[in-house]
Amino acid sequence: MNIKILAAESLGVRGLCCAVELKGRRVVIDPGVALGWSRRGRLPHPFQVAIGAGIREAILRALRTATDVVISHFDGDHTPLLHANPYQLGLEEARGSLSRCRLWAKGPGRSSPTQQQRRKDLEEALGRRLVAAEGTREGPLAFSAPVRHGQPGADERTVMMTRIEEDGLTFVHASDMQLLDPAAVETILQWQPAIVLVSGPPLYRHGSSSLEALKQRAGDNARRLSRGVDTLIVDHHLLRSEEGAAWLDRTRQETGKRVVSAAGFIDREPLLLESWRDKLYSWLPVPEAWHQRYAAGAADLAWYRSEGWKVLTKNGMVTPCGWYRVCPIKDHTDRGRLESYWVDNYCLVSNRSCVRYQMEERGAYHADNMLPDGTTREGLSRTIA
């Protein structure tokens, strides 16, 4: 089983999309992305928009080869949307891929009117009815009964969790339960997973009166869950603030277990762009009409992308891979032969899961057209200066 997390707050966007490769199946869970429309009165910074665009493309690439797609619920950062904003994933872009694979979607019960409408939009786009997947199982896949979206009583909406098992290894994806409902934690533990990916508590939404209680409740659940698994990945709502990152560090120390963000899971530096939004605006000011121009397809992201990396590096927020200056992946990207996703998600954040990096470190030969994930791309050849 190969688990690749494609979208999460520690990777620079809102979402919890992952692709799970099995022997005969490729499962994509929650193919959606968002940037947070407004934080402290500010729209997403263009650097966030650039990183989000790369991740949106990566999700679409994963969908093209998917055999199964799971939608845990119909929030805008978890599913393609008929009425996507300029930073989300549009249904039309994903429709062809979705129509070719098995779909496992949460049913319409205990959902907001907007979520129910998005489910109907998907059914209409695909020309078929979606069966409610809660409580079902098929082959390596199993889906939970509905669990609360957040803490009991606070929100009556529900989400669906996914269990995937192959060759004795079990992975669980549990989005938006926020580590606040002990019943959801109990269900996960009964599934006996080795690796669990969950959304953490939304600390950014709470003022001082409720914050400590929220941290305590989520901490209790995280400690209990971490004791029963090998790796607990906590991301999503939690990492929309630096306070969330501090909570994760404390929880890791308290448990003594492997408790990491999505970035930590693959041993790369986190890119907490939503929490850094104010800093990005102060380091790289944005003209007033930029977002309208972007929505009209008239704004260029390339300048903000390259300047964004420079200011983040200069201010010590990220450190590029030591091989970056001499790596053919940089050359391919600088010359427009390769999409920037690879340098954005590997080279510029020192991603130690890079297969090229691992081979460089042990002096093993690897071709110039091998990508950081170990696959090769036909037609890529290095320019000899």
Ligand code: SF4
């Ligand atoms: S492709 Fe891998 S080895 Fe090359 S710079 Fe990027 S992270 Fe480093």
